Amino acid sequence: MKSAVLSTRGVLAALFVIIFCSALSCQVRPHLVIHQTDALIVVLRAIPAGYPSLEPYNHSYAIQPDEVLNILESVQYEAGSLIPFSGKHSREVFTRQQGELLAPAISKSLRQALPEEVVEFSLADQDRPDCRTKGLVFVLHDELHLIIEELRKPVYQGEPNTYQQPVLRWELLPSDKQRHYTSRPGGKGKITNWIITPLR
Structure with missing residues (x-):
């Protein structure tokens, strides 16, 4: 009887340790x-609230800075104009200099990322350092996901939040191999600030 009680306690203690360690690892x-x-600024973090739960991501992931740079340089956006009837214009999201700064940091981050983490970056504009482009990067199913949360958005010192005129609208333009993320099957629910690029 005494050995059965000790055995039960041992099993319960072992289960507690397993559950506790599993909770910590998650x-x-x-x-x-x-x-x-x-x-x-580049950090590893959990994906912010409001995004679909797609983890675990394929992290850590080895990708060369040159490959990241090629992807960054290929990403363009289309912006509306404040002038009526002037149409939209496509532009590069990142300049060559910005890409050369950001690509090695993304490459390094993806090598260190845990399966539950994404790479978050905040990049100053070359001509206007008070304007920043912010985004997220992660790899899922051998595809690199790039989300641009803010594009050259002014940051005013002394204010808790960033500010941008709401009339400025833009969307990322996928190249031949790229596509937008869609929130529903069949290519519906396109999210235009989220570009997916195949890596293999």
């Missing part, structure tokens, strides 16, 4: 800063 670590300068 938790995402606090934001891990990979790169931080005035021009660029």
Whole structure:
């Protein structure tokens, strides 16, 4: 009888240890800063609330900075104009200099990322350092996902939030191999600030 009680306690203790360790392993670590300068901040973090839950991601993931740079340079956006009837214009999201700064940091981050983490970046504009482009990057099913949350958005010191005139509208333009993320089957529910690029 005594040995049965001890055996039951041992099993319960072992189960507790397994459950406790599993719970710890599922938790995402606090934001891990990979790169931080005035021009660029890159961190690893859990995907912000409001995005679909797609994890676990294919992290860690080895991708060369040159490959990341090629993807960044291929991404364009189409912006509306404040002038009526002037149409839309396509532009590059990242300049060559911005891409050369951001690509190695993304490559390094993806190598260090946990399956529950995404790469978050905030990149200053070259001509106007008070304007920043912010986004997220992760790899899922051998495809690189790039989400642009803010595009050259002014940041005013002393204010808790960023501000941008709401009349400025833009959307990312996928190239031949790229596509927008869709929230519903059949290509419906296109999210125009989210580009997916095949890596293989």
